[in-house]
Amino acid sequence: MPTIPPSPYKSRPVYTGLSWVAGARRHLIAAEGEGALAALDLLAAADADIKSRTTLLYTPGGSKPQGHGAKLAALLPGEAHEFPSIETLLFRLNVELTRANMSTRLYTTGTEGFLGRVVALAQSHGINPMSVVTEHRGSLARRVQCVHCKGFIEGVTTSIVPCSHCGISLFVRDHYSRRLGAFQGVIVDAEVPGDVPAAEEAYP
Amino acid sequence: MIHAHDIRVRVTAIEDVAARTKRFRFEPVDGGSPPLFAGGAHITVALGDDDGAIRNPYTLSGSPQDRGGYEITVLRTTDSRGGSAFLHEQVRVGQELSISAPINLFPINFLARRHLLIAGGIGITPFLSMTEQLADLGQNFELHYAMTCSGAAPYEAQLRSRLGRRFHRYCSDRGERIDLETLLAGQPLGTHLYVCGPERLIDATIAMATSLGWPSENIHFERFAGPPPGDPFTVRLAKSGQTVTVGQHQTLLEALERAGVEPPSLCRGGACGQCELPVLSAEGELLHYDHFLSEEARAAGHSIMTCVSRLKGRELVLDF
Numbered sequence: 001m002p003t004i005p006p007s008p009y010k011s012r013p014v015y016t017g018l019s020w021v022a023g024a025r026r027h028l029i030a031a032e033g034e035g036a037l038a039a040l041d042l043l044a045a046a047d048a049d050i051k052s053r054t055t056l057l058y059t060p061g062g063s064k065p066q067g068h069g070a071k072l073a074a075l076l077p078g079e080a081h082e083f084p085s086i087e088t089l090l091f092r093l094n095v096e097l098t099r100a101n102m103s104t105r106l107y108t109t110g111t112e113g114f115l116g117r118v119v120a121l122a123q124s125h126g127i128n129p130m131s132v133v134t135e136h137r138g139s140l141a142r143r144v145q146c147v148h149c150k151g152f153i154e155g156v157t158t159s160i161v162p163c164s165h166c167g168i169s170l171f172v173r174d175h176y177s178r179r180l181g182a183f184q185g186v187i188v189d190a191e192v193p194g195d196v197p198a199a200e201e202a203y204p
Numbered sequence: 205m206i207h208a209h210d211i212r213v214r215v216t217a218i219e220d221v222a223a224r225t226k227r228f229r230f231e232p233v234d235g236g237s238p239p240l241f242a243g244g245a246h247i248t249v250a251l252g253d254d255d256g257a258i259r260n261p262y263t264l265s266g267s268p269q270d271r272g273g274y275e276i277t278v279l280r281t282t283d284s285r286g287g288s289a290f291l292h293e294q295v296r297v298g299q300e301l302s303i304s305a306p307i308n309l310f311p312i313n314f315l316a317r318r319h320l321l322i323a324g325g326i327g328i329t330p331f332l333s334m335t336e337q338l339a340d341l342g343q344n345f346e347l348h349y350a351m352t353c354s355g356a357a358p359y360e361a362q363l364r365s366r367l368g369r370r371f372h373r374y375c376s377d378r379g380e381r382i383d384l385e386t387l388l389a390g391q392p393l394g395t396h397l398y399v400c401g402p403e404r405l406i407d408a409t410i411a412m413a414t415s416l417g418w419p420s421e422n423i424h425f426e427r428f429a430g431p432p433p434g435d436p437f438t439v440r441l442a443k444s445g446q447t448v449t450v451g452q453h454q455t456l457l458e459a460l461e462r463a464g465v466e467p468p469s470l471c472r473g474g475a476c477g478q479c480e481l482p483v484l485s486a487e488g489e490l491l492h493y494d495h496f497l498s499e500e501a502r503a504a505g506h507s508i509m510t511c512v513s514r515l516k517g518r519e520l521v522l523d524f
Contacts, residue, residue, distance in 0.1 A: 024417025025389065102391040103416045126317035126394015131419030 004112070004136055012176050013129070015115065015136040018042045018107055020050060025103040027054040030093055030118045032086060032110030033061035034138035036068030039109060043075045051076060057093055059083040061110070063138070086114055090121055097125040109135040113143030113154055116181025129178050140203040144172055145182040152182060158199040160188055169196045172203075210250070210302040211238055216273065218297055222358040224280040225326065226292055227265065231273035233300060241268055241306035243334030244398075244426070247276070248472050250302040251290045258458050260287035261472045263329040263426075264306060265359075267336040274303070277358060279326040285433065285453045309471050310398070310426040312337065317394030319345035322382065322409055324401025328358060330426055331400065335367060348382050350374040350405065384412040400426045427473065431455045431493060431512040438519045441465065442484055450514065457510040467510060467524060474512035481522045482507050488517010 004015070018038050020027065027050065031039040036058060043051065056076050058069055072080040083089040097106075106127060108118040115136065119129045141155040151165030161170050163185065170185030177184065189195050213230035221227045232238050246263045266275035280292045295301070310330050312319065319338060321331050331347055338345045347367060351357040353375035363371050374380040388397070388409075397418065399409040406425050413423050433453045439460070440447045450459040457479055460467050470478035474494030483490070483506055492502045494509035501507065508520070 021417050021419075023415045097393060100393045101389070102393060102395050102413075102418050102422070103389050104393065105417050105419075126315065128315070128419060128421035131421045 004140060007174055009174055009176070011178070012174065013115075013119075013134070013178065015112075015134040018109055018133055018135045020046065021105040021133065023103075024105040025053060026100065026105070028093070028096055028100065028104060028106050029054065029056040030089065030106070030108040030110075030114075031056065031058045031072075032089070032114040032138075033059075033063040035108075035110030035114070035135070036060070036063065036066075036072060038135045038137050039107075040068070040071060040075070042107070043072070054079060055096065056080045057083060057089050057096070059086055059089045061086070061114075061138075086117065090117060093118065094121060097122065097127075100125070105131075105133065107133040107135075109137050111138040111141055111155075112136060113141060113181070116143055116176075116178075118181075120179060120181040123179070142172060142203050143182045144170065144185040145177070145180055146170055146185050148187060152180075153185065156183075156185075157201055157203045159202040160197060160199040161185065210304060213238070213274070213301055213303055215295055215297055215299045215301065218295070221277060221356075223355040224292075225277060225358050226280075227275055227277045228291065228295065229266075229273055229275050230301065230303060237271040238274055239305050240271075241274075241333070242308055243268060243312050243337040244310035244330045245306040245308040245333070246310075246330075246471075247274060247306055248304040249276070249287075249291075251287045258285060258287055258454070259304075259461075259472060260285075261307075263310075263333075265329045265332045268333055269336065269340070274306075277326070277329050277332075285431070307470055307476075309473075309475050310400070310424065312343075312398075313396045313422075313424070316396035316422075317344065318392060318396070319343060320387070320391055320395055320397045321345060321347040322350075322397070322399040322401070322405070323347065324350045324376075324405040325352070326358065327399075327401030327405070327426075328363075329400075331398070332359060332363075334398070335363065335370075339366065346370050346372065348372045348374065348387065350376050350380075350382055350401070352377045384409055385416070388413050388416050388418065396422045396424065398424045398426075403427065427475070427495060431474070431514075434491060434514045435516060437488065437515040437517060439515075440519060440521045441524050442521055443524055455511055456508070456514055456520075460510065465524075469511055472511045474509050477509070479510045480507050481510055481524050484521040484523050486515055486517065486521070487519045488515050490514075490520075491516050 069082045119132050122132050141157050144153045144156045146163040149166035153164050169188045171188040173184045175184040212233040216231045217229040219227045246261045248259045248261050250259050252258050262276040265277040278288050278291050280288050323331050448459050448463045468478050470476045477496040491514050493512040
């Protein structure tokens with residue numbers, strides 16, 4: 001499993017791993033793709049009382065063939081909900097957060113783009129990003145915002161990527177926005193238009 | 205000890221607001237407006253005869269909108285180092301004092317969806333300015349105030365008329381208690397908690413919030429207990445070779461200031477970390493009274509917060 005290398009930038013989030021917050025009266029877990037494995041580990045460490053207070057939202061993404069969803073459903077009968085996409089999961093998570101109170105804790109695990117979107121949604125409900133329990137699983141692919149047209153590009157694995165909205169060649173910086181849950185992509189050939197270096201597979 | 209950046213003020217009003225509780229109004233001697241402050245801020249005031257032998261922090265209890273001066277509200281305490289006694293008994297209208305610019309270590313978090321304020325007794329003071337500001341800005345908030353109701357409680361009538369249904373009173377002397385579990389378990393997501401009052405109330409509130417799974421990012425508190433007295437000891441400054449004696453009711457910081465040294469300091473309550481000085485050696489036991497150093501840092505004994513902590517022993521050597 002690829003792990004995120006340390007960053008010299010303080011703004012770069014650090015994902016410290018899932019563990020239960022003692023005392024919380026409700027636990028909400030949002031998992032994507034390989035994040036199912038982290039959720040399974042977390043649930044294996046839970047007693048019946050914690051499980052009775054837990055709701056899990058899962059979207060398999062690229063891990064659908066592994067069938068993690070069935071294992072999660074077996075551990076949390078009736079409270080493991082599978083969604084066909086990140087968007088549909090976030091729609092439901094938004095509803096759950098609207099009903100939540102201060103004794104609810106949010107956990108999220110999956111690729112970084114997914115973690116960023118969950119944390120950004122949590123922030124819109126007044127949750128401090130530091131209090132979301134996070135664990136990175138799966139590829140290092142990044143969610144990138146083109147700083148020129150503001151469009152988002154999902155699942156970026158290369159150091160340079162063409163913007164899927166405006167077509168500009170973007171250099172993917174290590175500069176992360178917690179508000180947007182995305183890395184900044186900046187034009188790479190501003191000085192010499194067309195002089196675009198070869199893209200490297202930087203975020204496999 | 206008067207600092208270079210102090211503001212010289214005149215006492216323009218002294219009023220009784222409750223039993224053993226007085227409000228003091230300070231206006232700059234040179235006219236004009238003192239620096240702006242936000243809800244929860246405090247100042248330090250140089251007190252005592254002989255150019256202010258001690259400096260105490262006091263919360264600003266007036267409105268941030270009041271641009272003419274500052275107000276503080278002071279309870280006369282029996283275990284006082286002399287600060288509150290000096291204010292209550294020696295200070296008169298017309299007298300001049302030196303104060304610091306405002307410092308805010310208990311600010312409102314404006315990312316909050318809702319603010320839950322819990323006060324006990326004289327711990328109401330930061331909430332006077334905070335509720336003014338929150339009400340002006342139309343923020344969602346509630347104040348829960350535990351007090352002794354047999355006498356006049358400070359500011360009860362003012363708060364009740366200003367806050368209406370957002371104000372909740374509990375008479376401690378009639379056995380009424382804030383039901384912390386029910387109150388904290390039911391708060392909507394995005395609520396920030398602020399608590400100020402006796403240690404017992406602060407500790408119980410933090411413990412309850414934590415046991416309900418509240419994130420520490422949403423819990424804010426201000427402890428206003430003064431630095432405890434202790435046996436006199438000697439401090440030696442390694443860089444200048446200067447030796448200073450710290451008296452029983454003096455803090456290490458105040459003793460250094462008296463000797464003409466200006467070590468760093470800010471909150472004078474052991475909270476901000478600004479006054480931390482490196483310890484070279486300690487002949488005796490370091491008594492850490494701050495809320496800043498971690499358990500590991502205390503055990504290591506490599507530094508001391510001069511505003512509240514002291515030595516139980518003979519000599520402390522600081523790398524300063």
